[in-house]
Amino acid sequence: MPLLAISGLGAESSQFHVQGLYWLACDTAEDATLLCRQVVGGMPDHVRAALIADAPASAEVLGMLDAAQGPTELALYETNPKATLHLIDDLPRIDVPGRVLVLLAPADVWAGGNVERWCNAMRPVLLAEAALLLVISSGQSTGLVERLRAFNQGIDGLAQLYRGKGGVRYLQHFWSNQLGKIGTRDVELARLDAGFAVAGAPQLHSHTGGDELLYLAQRPVLEGAPAFSEHWQVCESLDELGAKASLAVSATVVFAMDGGQRLDSLARQLHRLRQLRGNALKLVVREMAPTLRYQDEQLLLACGASQIVPFGASLSRFLTMVESIQGYVWRRHLPSDFDALLARLRPLAICGMVAPRAFAEAVQTMWHGVRNGEIVHQLLVLRAAPGLTPLQACSRTVFRRDGDIACVVGDVLFLFLFACRAEGVEQALDHIFQLSWKELFISQEVLTGVDSLATSAFLEDSLPRPPMFDAAAQLPTQPRPALAPRRVALGKRGAA
Known part of the structure; x- marks a missing residue:
């Protein structure tokens, strides 16, 4: 039974049907040559095989192949892009029945042609002659692979060998053999002197769709x-x-x-x-x-x-x-x-100093995003410096964003900052307080939950009155007389 010969890939992904059409697309000609040599070298002695490639590619594949490896019978057929497109016409001269054919060709051979039509013509002949054809194409061929992936009923297996995710990868789009049919699989390969092998434990990715490179x-x-x-x-x-x-x-x-x-x-x-x-x-x-x-x-x-x-x-x-x-x-x-979701991640249309009840209700509503792990808010408790009440400390504040609210409960200020990360708290306070908040408050505590807002102190509906100032300080000052120039006489230094 022919095998793909990539060590560690497993029988379900490496065996072929005895007849049919499979396609391996390689990003580089170097990888395609190495993979082709590995496939040919891994064939059993009794297999009747044929390698179809141009002369330089055939020499490169066979030149490094150990004489003891591969099938006893390996026919060589030289081709070119035009001949590859018309391979169906040359099959009678290749003695196809019962053979395993390996076609090594650049991907751009099919760039201007209809690869679906080519496969449609080739596969029935292969099935009728009990022959197997493995196409190994070289060169980046996303467009070609996308067409073949959509044309999965016309070929028995499709895979890509590409460079990505920090190494060499083998992306199997679909594969069928006597063990059944399997879908997408993406594994990392190790490149060895003898060819490619699966690096580490292979992983099945049933959730992928074969368009990882797109x-x-x-x-x-x-x-x-x-x-x-x-x-x-x-x-x-x-x-x-x-x-x-x-x-x-x-x-x-x-x-x-x-x-x-x-x-x-x-x-x-x-x-x-x-x-x-x-x-x-x-x-x-x-x-x-x-x-x-x-x-x-x-x-x-x-x-x-x-x-x-x-x-x-x-x-x-x-x-x-x-x-x-x-x-x-x-x-x-x-x-x-x-x-x-949008409602949880958008602030309520409320801003500035509010009554304790309104503060508690608004914060508990906006806190839902925190509970779901979707966003981070900051709930702070600030204690004013000695000689200042919380309202006096807040006399020069500017709230610019919806969702940023504050309230006074007892002798402390509660401040809620909507959608604010921990490292952004100080910058937010700089924006809200026009005076130095580090001098206005002696302590700052960050609450991790809203349980403290359920106390009776947050049932108060009234907004506290702003602080009263000294009336004398509010009297207008007496206007000063306008300044007028006056003549000044200067004496000469040293005069008697």
């Missing part, structure tokens, strides 16, 4: 550069990107976020794709203008974003960041109700 991106994220490789497909609009992404399973989808795009629309798009296509899809948002605040980033991440590339990251840095999430599976919980 990148779908809005044009602005490329900063005017052309598509980086044929793995990249550039979309002119958000609608076009969404339509293509809705058919992907584990591709990388890159959205552009600029000042003219509505955040809620992008969040809804991410949420829809994550619901529709599952957790293997990599959803990346590149910030093209400084528009995203912390709470906006948390919304996008909660809606399914795998990564957010911040504004200011260079093109090379952006590519490095995107490469770093290859093989990543989104593992957060996706809420089913987008509108409820």
Whole structure:
């Protein structure tokens, strides 16, 4: 029984039917040659085999092959791109019945042709003659592989050998043999002198869809550069990107976020794709203008974003960041109700100093996002310096953001900062207090929950009156007389 001969791959992924058509697509000619030599060298003695390739490729495959390896009978047939496309016409001269044929050819042979038609013509003849054909194509061939992947009824097995995720990978799209049919599998390979072998324990990835190498991106994220490789497909609009992404399973989808795009629309798009296509899809948002605040980033991440590339990251840095999430599976919980999620991650329309009851009710409502692990808020207790009441300490405050509220309970000030990380507390206080808050307050405590807001002190509905100032200090000062120039005589130094 012919084998693919990649050590560690397992029989279900390495055995062939005795007749049929299989395809291995390699990114480089070097890898294709090594894999072809490994396949030929791993064939049993009794197999009647034939190698079809151009003269230099045949010499390279056989030149490094040990004489003791491979089948006893190996016929050699020289080909060129035109002959490869018309291989069906030459099969009668190859003595096909019962043979294992290995075709080594560059992928661009099929660039201008109809590979589906080629396979449709080839496979029935192979089945009728009880022959097996393994095509090993060389050169990046994303377009070719995508067509073959969609044409799975016309071939018995399809796999890719590519460079990515820090090494050499073997991506099996589908494979069938006498043991049954199996789907997508992506494993790391080690390159040895004798060929390729599975590195470590192989992993099955039933959640992937075979499009791991595909990148779908809005044009602005490329900063005017052309598509980086044929793995990249550039979309002119958000609608076009969404339509293509809705058919992907584990591709990388890159959205552009600029000042003219509505955040809620992008969040809804991410949420829809994550619901529709599952957790293997990599959803990346590149910030093209400084528009995203912390709470906006948390919304996008909660809606399914795998990564957010911040504004200011260079093109090379952006590519490095995107490469770093290859093989990543989104593992957060996706809420089913987008509108409820949006409500949890948006502040209430309330701001500034409020009554204790209003403060407690508002904070408990906005705290739901914290309970779900979707966002972080800060609830602070501040004690005023001696000689100051909390209201006096707050006499020069400016609240600019919805959701940032405060109230006075007893002799302390409660302050709630919506969507504020721990490292941003001091900066937030600098913005709210026009005077130095470090001098106004002697202590600052961060509460980790809202249980303290359930006490009777937070049932008070009235807003405390602002502090009274000394009336004398409020009297207008007497106007000073206008200044007028006057003549001054200066004596000469040394005069008697």
